[in-house]
Structures are given as C-alpha cells and as structure tokens.
Amino acid sequence: GAGVSQSPSNKVTEKGKDVELRCDPISGHTALYWYRQRLGQGLEFLIYFQGNSAPDKSGLPSDRFSAERTGESVSTLTIQRTQQEDSAVYLCASSSDRGWYQPQHFGDGTRLSIL
Amino acid sequence: AQKITQTQPGMFVQEKEAVTLDCTYDTSDPSYGLFWYKQPSSGEMIFLIYQGSYDQQNATEGRYSLNFQKARKSANLVISASQLGDSAMYFCAMREGLGGAQKLVFGQGTRLTINP
Numbered sequence: 517g518a519g520v521s522q523s524p525s526n527k528v529t530e531k532g533k534d535v536e537l538r539c540d541p542i543s544g545h546t547a548l549y550w551y552r553q554r555l556g557q558g559l560e561f562l563i564y565f566q567g568n569s570a571p572d573k574s575g576l577p578s579d580r581f582s583a584e585r586t587g588e589s590v591s592t593l594t595i596q597r598t599q600q601e602d603s604a605v606y607l608c609a610s611s612s613d614r615g616w617y618q619p620q621h622f623g624d625g626t627r628l629s630i631l
Numbered sequence: 632a633q634k635i636t637q638t639q640p641g642m643f644v645q646e647k648e649a650v651t652l653d654c655t656y657d658t659s660d661p662s663y664g665l666f667w668y669k670q671p672s673s674g675e676m677i678f679l680i681y682q683g684s685y686d687q688q689n690a691t692e693g694r695y696s697l698n699f700q701k702a703r704k705s706a707n708l709v710i711s712a713s714q715l716g717d718s719a720m721y722f723c724a725m726r727e728g729l730g731g732a733q734k735l736v737f738g739q740g741t742r743l744t745i746n747p
Contacts, residue, residue: 549734558635558722558737559676572734607676617664617683620735622676 518542520623522608528629529598537593537626541610548591549609549620550583559607565591566613595628603630634658635723635738642743644713651698652708652741654723663727665706666735667697670720679721682706710743718745 521540529535541548546567551559561575565585576582580598585591595602605627609620636655644650656665667679682690682697690697698707710717720742724735 551735558739559724559735561734561736564734575734605674609676617681619666619678619681621678622668624675
C-alpha cells in the first residue's frame with residue numbers, strides 16, 4: 517500500500533523485556549516522526565528524523581528509548597527494560613519536505629501492552 | 632504552559648447540525664501552522680485541514696472549515712451538516728517554525744458524538 521506501515525500492530529510483553537517497533541514511511545517522504553499516545557490522551561512527540569540531519573530526540577522520555585533510521589527508509593523504535601508506564605499506542609508518521617504546510621501522514625500504530 | 636488547549640472534552644450534536652470544536656494555541660514564533668486530525672475508534676489519524684500563520688483567508692476543505700482568529704490565537708474547526716460518521720476524537724495540533732521537518736504538538740482532543 518501507499519501509506520505508512522507499522523508492525524507489529526499489537527505487542528504484549530512482560531515488564532523488563534526489550535521491544536522493537538517498526539515503521540515503513542511513505543515512499544519519498546524524507547521526514548519520519550514517532551509519537552506516543554496513552555489511553556484517552558493526545559499524542560506526545562518522541563523523536564523525528566529529517567533526511568541525513570541529526571535526529572531531534574528531545575521528546576524521548578528516558579534513555580531506555582532509542583530509535584534508528586537508515587537513510588530515508590525504515591525506522592525502528594526500541595524500548596529497553598520495558599515498564600508498565602510504557603503501555604501506549606506508538607504512532608509513526610511521515611511527511612514530505614516540499615513545504616512546511618505538508619501534513620504528517622500517520623500509520624495505524626503499534627499497541628504496546630506491558631504486563 | 633500548554634501550547635495547544637482544547638477545552639471541550641466531549642461534544643454531543645444532532646445529525647445535520649453544524650458543530651464548532653475549539654482550539655487555542657500559544658506560541659511566540661511568527662511562523663507556525665495549525666492542523667486538525669480526526670481519530671475514529673479504529674485508531675488511525677486522519678488529516679482534515681491546515682491553516683498557516685500567514686494565510687490571509689480561513690482554510691476550507693469540503694465540510695470542514697477553520698475559524699482562524701490570529702489575534703486571539705484560536706483556530707476552531709467547524710464541521711457543517713454533521714454526519715454519523717463524524718463521530719470520533721478530534722485533535723488540534725501546531726508546528727512552529729519554517730524548517731523542513733517540525734514536530735507537531737497536540738491538544739488533548741475533543742470527543743465528538745453525532746446523534747441520529
């Protein structure tokens with residue numbers, strides 16, 4: 517499909533385990549963003565990548581969170597030693613850099629549940 | 632301080648009526664953009680409409696329009712002739728600056744319910 521693809525759609529894991537979430541952006545989109553949405557809340561920014569520039573990591577809540585992106589393709593968000601407060605939906609978005617009015621297009625998210 | 636404030640946690644509207652969802656924002660950057668997204672119960676985020684800080688006219692997109700009052704720092708979403716399928720969470724979001732990629736700051740959302 518032509519949209520942002522995220523996997524897995526659901527992840528249930530035990531506290532203390534590491535998890536890796538994947539995002540495949542829309543082809544040609546140079547910017548990629550990760551957000552977190554806790555139940556009943558708005559989205560919280562985590563990190564974004566723009567081309568070959570250094571990523572903006574200002575939203576990462578702790579050093580247990582990290583993300584990587586290879587070129588302008590797939591990104592992975594890794595959460596180490598998961599805690600129950602990490603339970604949330606993790607949303608990935610991508611956008612074109614052809615104008616600052618370009619909207620971010622979101623994937624369907626990964627619902628993460630920490631037992 | 633909250634950058635985006637949505638003061639209506641929930642709204643109930645009769646089908647075919649117009650509805651206004653409130654959004655106020657706080658920024659000192661003269662260059663910014665305001666976005667509205669719809670999130671149905673299925674969870675996907677659907678882009679609805681955009682308003683730039685330098686735009687002279689209010690944005691419109693089909694049944695959606697934005698009541699942009701720059702001096703009051705408000706960007707309310709107006710949905711005309713509401714439909715049952717409009718029932719969803721609605722989020723107002725802002726990006727600051729003209730850089731190629733900028734994060735969005737989201738409000739807490741308004742849950743809109745359209746009654747038949």
